[in-house]
Amino acid sequence: MLPRIIFCVAVVLATLTVVLLALISPAARRNHSSKIPSMALSLYIQQPQIVSSDTQSSVAQISGAGAFVFHHTLTEGPEITSRSVGKAQGFIVPIEQFAHSAFNIIYLTFETPDYSGSLSVQANDVAHKENEELTVVGGTGSFAFARGHAIFSNTQRQTYHVNLRLKFPNRSHSIPG
The missing domain is CATH 1.20.5 (Single alpha-helices involved in coiled-coils or other helix-helix interfaces)
Incomplete structure (x- = not known):
């Protein structure tokens, strides 16, 4: 016993x-959240400059379906002459049946000495407001495993201002920026 x-x-x-x-x-x-590296970027998506009526636009609307396919330039500043840092490409179907489609993604591709890679921004539930807050769902290269928010604001210069707030949960080293 x-x-x-x-x-x-x-x-x-x-x-x-x-x-x-x-x-x-x-x-x-x-506080484990303070150890997660983060980054903030501010960029501009330039609308294509159409020189003549013979030039094809880099924005195509598929008739009937209402889909938008685009290929724009990312720049550091709001002017078209600002330094190019990459491309913004996407395929958006703004029809209610496709609102949560895997196709509704905006790809931001970076080609600079500091950053090389891409970010995937989910474009579901776009309400065509002055400011749209979208979700960053992943990335490659310098932006591998990125998560966060992308705030798209329409400017008066026919461009979009993009504020990116990114977190990198799977990285142990700090990120410049």
Whole structure:
């Protein structure tokens, strides 16, 4: 009988020790979200410049279906002469039946000395408001595993201002920017 009591007391003490260590451990009090590297970028999507009526636009609307296919330039500033940093491409079907389609993605591709890669921005539930907050669902290259938000704002210069707020949960090193 005494060995059984000693065994039960030992189990209770061991369990109590584990619980207390978990509660008072410095690791339990750390804010893990502050360790996730983040990045903020501000870019502009330029509308294509159509020179003559013979030139095809880089925005195509598929008649009947109402789909938009586009291929625009990403720049550092709002002017068309600003330094190009990449491309914005996409295929958007703004019809209610396709609102949650996997096709409704905007791809932002970067080609700069600092960044090389792409971001995928989910374009579901676009309400055609002055400011649209969309979700960044992934990336490649410099933006691998990126998650976050992309706020698209229509400017008066026929461009879109894009504010990106990104987090990189699967990276342990810091990211410039």
